[in-house]
Amino acid sequence: MKIFRLILLILHVGILFLLLGSLLNAYIPPKIFPWFNLLSLGFPVLIALYIVLTLFWVLSWKKRAFVFLFIGLAFINPVKRWVNFSSEKKDKADIKIVSFNTKNGTLGRSEIESYLKSQDADVIILQEDTGKDYNFSGYNIVNPMGGFTILTKHKIVGEKVIKPQNENIRVPGVVLDIEIKGKVYRFIDVYLHPFRFEKDMIALNRNSDTNEQKLKDIIKRLIPTFKKHQDQIPLVRNAIENSPYPVIVAGDFNSVPNSYEYYHLSEGLEDAFMSAGKGSATSFHDYKFPIRIDYVFSSKSLEAVSYAVDRSVSISDHYPVITKFSLKDK
Structure with missing residues (x-):
């Protein structure tokens, strides 16, 4: 079980870095590094996986869940550009x-x-x-x-x-x-x-x-x-x-x-x-x-x-x- 959780943790951290990479599109143009723009195409899949893994840590009562929840706040606006519920x-x-x-x-x-x-x-x-x-x-x-x-x-x-x-x-x-x-x-x-x-x-x-x-x-x-x-x-x-x-x-x-x-x-x-x-x-x-x-x-x-x-x-x-x-x- 420990090995399984370690694999999930590594996967979760990897997805987090990919999501953070998509935010760098605000600063880095495609002619310098186009791969960040490619990440924006996969944002819906990446954020869905991130949420599922975060819920897994929450349900497992792991302290790391709070870390992922806190960092996840950075993606509120990026998510709202795809799915939004305004008043x-x-x-x-x-x-x-x-x-x-x-x-x-x-x-x-x-x-x-x-x-x-x-x-x-x-x-x-x-x-x-x-x-x-x-x-x-x-x-x-x-x-x-x-x-x-x-x-x-x-x-x-x-x-x-x-x-x-x-x-x-x-x-x-x-x-x-x-x-x-x-x-x-x-x-x-x-x-x-x-x-x-x-x-x-x-x-x-x-x-x-x-x-x-x-x-x-x-x-x-x-x-x-x-x-x-x-x-x-x-x-x-x-x-x-x-x-x-x-x-x-x-x-x-x-x-x-x-x-x-x-x-x-x-x-x-x-x-x-x-x-x-x-x-x-x-x-x-x-x-x-x-x-x-x-x-x-x-x-x-x-x-x-x-x-x-x-x-x-x-x-x-x-x-x-x-x-x-x-x-x-x-």
């Missing part, structure tokens, strides 16, 4: 936003249009969407760059594409300044470089050699993409930091919570899910694994009063994210 907000919603990667309507463009119309949102922020063939009465439809489309009921006072100076860097987003209820807000539609995985590329089977090669191929694709994200992030940050207006950043970041991308794009902003979300924030459903890669961040002058991942529709490989805000500065 009910009593403030009235002033703005409704839908952010949605539509996969360019490949699963049904007319269904997407019907769904978006039914939401009656103030601003609709789309990724992987050309904006073609939509017929929205009362909405301005802006498609300043292929793959980014924003629809709004309100007056548009400015727009621009976040263009990299280096042609090897993909356009990470577009900016739309919109006047709502007498005040201008900057909306940034973000779509970071995609990984472009197909299901058969990550599906494991009983052949260990094949699975090993698949794992190597996955890592070979992940690490270069992390580094491309690192080049895109300063461009988006520039649009945020130089904005004369309160900012709402939404879109498909192709990165999970606790990643380098998450820490640096959310800096100085509020994560609407952490403020008003309940349950799981998983938004990408093509794989049988909890993946949150769609986000809504905002300036602190806006308060999220509700955040929902709408799992009632499967008209893309992403679920729509619906957020309502109260305007603190109105």
Whole structure:
């Protein structure tokens, strides 16, 4: 029994160090050490194992349980970025936003249009969407760059594409300044470089050699993409930091919570899910694994009063994210 507990202790300490490594994404970029960003992908599994082992020590009446419980407090916010249970907000919603990667309507463009119309949102922020063939009465439809489309009921006072100076860097987003209820807000539609995985590329089977090669191929694709994200992030940050207006950043970041991308794009902003979300924030459903890669961040002058991942529709490989805000500065 002592040997078994020693093995569990070593395993528990190892998992703890891996979890702590994922927190270093706030400081260490992928071009220096990309492996920390890989750890963020496995965070749900690692934290689940950590909790199970901690409970084992608690039930075994071991003093080390208190050590693991105390250190575990460091992971409260990282966990809440995946699963959260915020209190009910009593403030009235002033703005409704839908952010949605539509996969360019490949699963049904007319269904997407019907769904978006039914939401009656103030601003609709789309990724992987050309904006073609939509017929929205009362909405301005802006498609300043292929793959980014924003629809709004309100007056548009400015727009621009976040263009990299280096042609090897993909356009990470577009900016739309919109006047709502007498005040201008900057909306940034973000779509970071995609990984472009197909299901058969990550599906494991009983052949260990094949699975090993698949794992190597996955890592070979992940690490270069992390580094491309690192080049895109300063461009988006520039649009945020130089904005004369309160900012709402939404879109498909192709990165999970606790990643380098998450820490640096959310800096100085509020994560609407952490403020008003309940349950799981998983938004990408093509794989049988909890993946949150769609986000809504905002300036602190806006308060999220509700955040929902709408799992009632499967008209893309992403679920729509619906957020309502109260305007603190109105």
